[in-house]
Amino acid sequence: MASRDDIKFLSNPMIGNNSKKYCRFRKYGIKYIDFKDTDFLLQFVNEQGKILPRRLTGNSLKYQRKVAVAIKRARHLGLMPYVTDLLK
Amino acid sequence: MRHFETTFIVDPVLSDGEIKKTAKKYLDFLKEQGVEVKYNNEMGLRQLAYPIKRKNSGVYYNLELEAENGNFIAEMELAFRRDERILRFLTIRLDKYAVQYYQDKRDGKIGHYKAKVAAERKAKAEEEAKNRKDRRGNRGPKKKPAPRKTVSSNETKGE
Numbered sequence: 496m497a498s499r500d501d502i503k504f505l506s507n508p509m510i511g512n513n514s515k516k517y518c519r520f521r522k523y524g525i526k527y528i529d530f531k532d533t534d535f536l537l538q539f540v541n542e543q544g545k546i547l548p549r550r551l552t553g554n555s556l557k558y559q560r561k562v563a564v565a566i567k568r569a570r571h572l573g574l575m576p577y578v579t580d581l582l583k
Numbered sequence: 584m585r586h587f588e589t590t591f592i593v594d595p596v597l598s599d600g601e602i603k604k605t606a607k608k609y610l611d612f613l614k615e616q617g618v619e620v621k622y623n624n625e626m627g628l629r630q631l632a633y634p635i636k637r638k639n640s641g642v643y644y645n646l647e648l649e650a651e652n653g654n655f656i657a658e659m660e661l662a663f664r665r666d667e668r669i670l671r672f673l674t675i676r677l678d679k680y681a682v683q684y685y686q687d688k689r690d691g692k693i694g695h696y697k698a699k700v701a702a703e704r705k706a707k708a709e710e711e712a713k714n715r716k717d718r719r720g721n722r723g724p725k726k727k728p729a730p731r732k733t734v735s736s737n738e739t740k741g742e
Contacts, residue, residue, distance in 0.1 A: 504735055505734075507590040526680035526683070526684070527681045527683070529684065529688075531626075531645065540639040558682070568673060568675070569633070571671065571673055572590055572592065572643075572671055573592065573631035573633060573641065573670075574629075574632060574634055574672060575630050575632050576632040576633050577632075577633060579632075
């Protein structure tokens with residue numbers, strides 16, 4: 496049985512914490528996304544290797560497109576999978 | 584001048600010599616065409632994310648190129664397609680930001696590459712220091728015979 500200490504949050508602690516999403520490329524001035532840098536690109540896919548939507552990542556349209564292209568190039572070269580399970 | 588980047592995967596089943604020969608064939612071809620290879624990044628044997636031609640790993644080569652125009656690409660890609668030792672290839676054109684990025688990456692200015700480049704430099708410096716020591720070691724015995732000669736010349740003079 497879970498003791499009281501195990502139950503840390505009864506509701507999502509992030510609720511009401513209105514930190515706005517931002518585009519990390521614009522914020523940090525990243526101009527080019529390297530398709531060989533798979534560790535970085537893994538931040539933009541889900542566990543099945545699908546590209547996450549802008550809605551979740553907060554990327555601006557310009558850089559979301561670049562991320563998508565980089566991931567597709569990595570997939571073509573066998574650096575990233577097209578389909579998997581438990582990628583992360 | 585236009586910048587390109589081409590990556591190709593060589594069949595890992597081949598022997599080391601054959602893999603190098605395959606890569607060299609393309610490097611020679613590029614040289615012949617007057618294309619400058621700015622950086623040859625041999626990424627080595629890597630696991631593929633999914634099987635390609637029933638292979639689970641491949642030897643990656645990544646070249647950064649600089650050329651007057653892109654006329655050589657068609658011929659190069661045709662050779663890649665015909666070559667059964669090549670599993671996959673990709674050629675892309677680099678914009679100015681990409682060129683800057685790769686330059687910075689090599690200089691070790693970019694986040695998680697910093698440590699890597701620093702380590703490589705350290706290794707290189709150590710190697711150089713070692714070489715210098717070796718040279719000193721070579722100099723040592725060479726110096727020793729020199730005084731003997733002078734001694735012998737003195738002796739001859741004395742006689």
